[in-house]
Amino acid sequence: MTSVSITAPAKLNLFLHINNKRDDGYHELETLFTFLDFGDELTFTLTNDKIISLCGDTHGIPQHDNLIYKAALALQSYKKVPLGVNIKLIKKLPMGGGVGGGSSDAATTLLTLNTLWNCQLTIAELANIGVKLGADVPVFIHGKTAVAQGIGEKLTPIELPKKWYCVVFPNVHISTAEIFTHPDLPRNTPKLSDGWKLAETQNDCEALVKKLNSEVEKTLLWLLKYGPSRMTGTGACCFVELDSQIAAQRVLNSLPSCWQGFVAPNTVISPAHTQLEARLK
Numbered sequence: 005m006t007s008v009s010i011t012a013p014a015k016l017n018l019f020l021h022i023n024n025k026r027d028d029g030y031h032e033l034e035t036l037f038t039f040l041d042f043g044d045e046l047t048f049t050l051t052n053d054k055i056i057s058l059c060g061d062t063h064g065i066p067q068h069d070n071l072i073y074k075a076a077l078a079l080q081s082y083k084k085v086p087l088g089v090n091i092k093l094i095k096k097l098p099m100g101g102g103v104g105g106g107s108s109d110a111a112t113t114l115l116t117l118n119t120l121w122n123c124q125l126t127i128a129e130l131a132n133i134g135v136k137l138g139a140d141v142p143v144f145i146h147g148k149t150a151v152a153q154g155i156g157e158k159l160t161p162i163e164l165p166k167k168w169y170c171v172v173f174p175n176v177h178i179s180t181a182e183i184f185t186h187p188d189l190p191r192n193t194p195k196l197s198d199g200w201k202l203a204e205t206q207n208d209c210e211a212l213v214k215k216l217n218s219e220v221e222k223t224l225l226w227l228l229k230y231g232p233s234r235m236t237g238t239g240a241c242c243f244v245e246l247d248s249q250i251a252a253q254r255v256l257n258s259l260p261s262c263w264q265g266f267v268a269p270n271t272v273i274s275p276a277h278t279q280l281e282a283r284l285k
């Protein structure tokens with residue numbers, strides 16, 4: 005039996021600007037995605053019976069609603085694959101935390117099964133399947149630190165220095181849809197101009213989420229003592245950026261017990277891609 009374990013990494017939105025609201029309700033945005041060397045672990049075991057099954061830390065999400073199952077089924081139907089798969093999930097990323105766990109799980113599933121089922125789809129074809137599962141799936145499929153535009157599907161890879169992050173989850177779940185439909189969300193940040201600087205950017209969801217959730221506000225105030233800090237995506241996770249593992253670990257060690265967190269460096273290429281490539285060599 006062929007079995008392979010691959011990471012579905014966390015992402016951070018180092019900034020998130022909302023430029024406009026489209027007629028279909030989705031928002032045009034500009035955001036800088038980077039991947040962290042930390043994530044969910046997915047183990048794929050091939051079967052000969054066309055059945056897709058999911059086990060492990062599913063946290064009460066019915067199988068047919070899980071983005072992992074949806075991704076596997078979408079690929080199996082698209083390529084009329086005669087095989088099945090059992091997928092075991094070890095969930096390390098907080099759900100609804102703004103670190104893209106569900107989207108990353110879906111992307112890792114598409115990338116891995118494309119290989120294991122020998123579908124031979126291109127990255128662009130996989131991203132096309134993925135975007136129907138969530139706006140963030142394509143960036144995980146492409147797997148490179150990038151500025152995303154449009155609804156998140158137009159990607160321009162960029163180089164970033166290696167940094168260490170302490171990511172804190174304040175134990176409140178934020179619904180992305182609730183934030184994007186809130187009347188008080190700012191939606192008119194001008195598009196980035198040439199030569200933009202990270203220090204001049206922000207997360208446009210942050211003020212609203214802080215107003216709605218005092219825990220997020222407290223988390224950011226606490227993190228700011230240690231260095232430049234922001235919320236990722238539509239929250240609830242917040243992060244502080246530091247130059248060394250020791251400095252990031254020091255923040256985690258002093259984390260109040262009511263919150264959870266982890267420490268990880270960013271990676272230029274998503275760990276899912278690095279691990280799959282190493283396996284193919």
Ligand SMILES: C[C@](O)(CO)[C@H](O)COP(=O)(O)OP(=O)(O)OC[C@H]1O[C@@H](n2ccc(N)nc2=O)[C@H](O)[C@@H]1O
Nearest residue numbers: 017029030031107138139140155156180181184237238
């Ligand atoms: C905010 C980000 O986390 C930034 O990385 C993402 O763009 C959200 O991506 P995601 O969680 O994959 O989002 P989806 O599952 O596609 O959408 C959830 C909800 O967010 C809103 N949504 C999402 C993305 C976007 N560009 N505009 C939106 O208005 C829509 O109301 C949608 O119903």
Ligand SMILES: Nc1ncnc2c1ncn2[C@@H]1O[C@H](COP(=O)(O)OP(=O)(O)OP(=O)(O)O)[C@@H](O)[C@H]1O
Nearest residue numbers: 070071099100101102103104105106107109180237
């Ligand atoms: N495998 C999965 N892992 C996590 N969430 C899943 C999964 N499958 C379905 N979902 C659903 O998707 C919702 C959003 O999950 P996710 O963890 O991706 O949020 P997020 O980190 O806020 O993402 P984003 O930053 O893209 O908004 C969850 O609340 C859950 O109901």
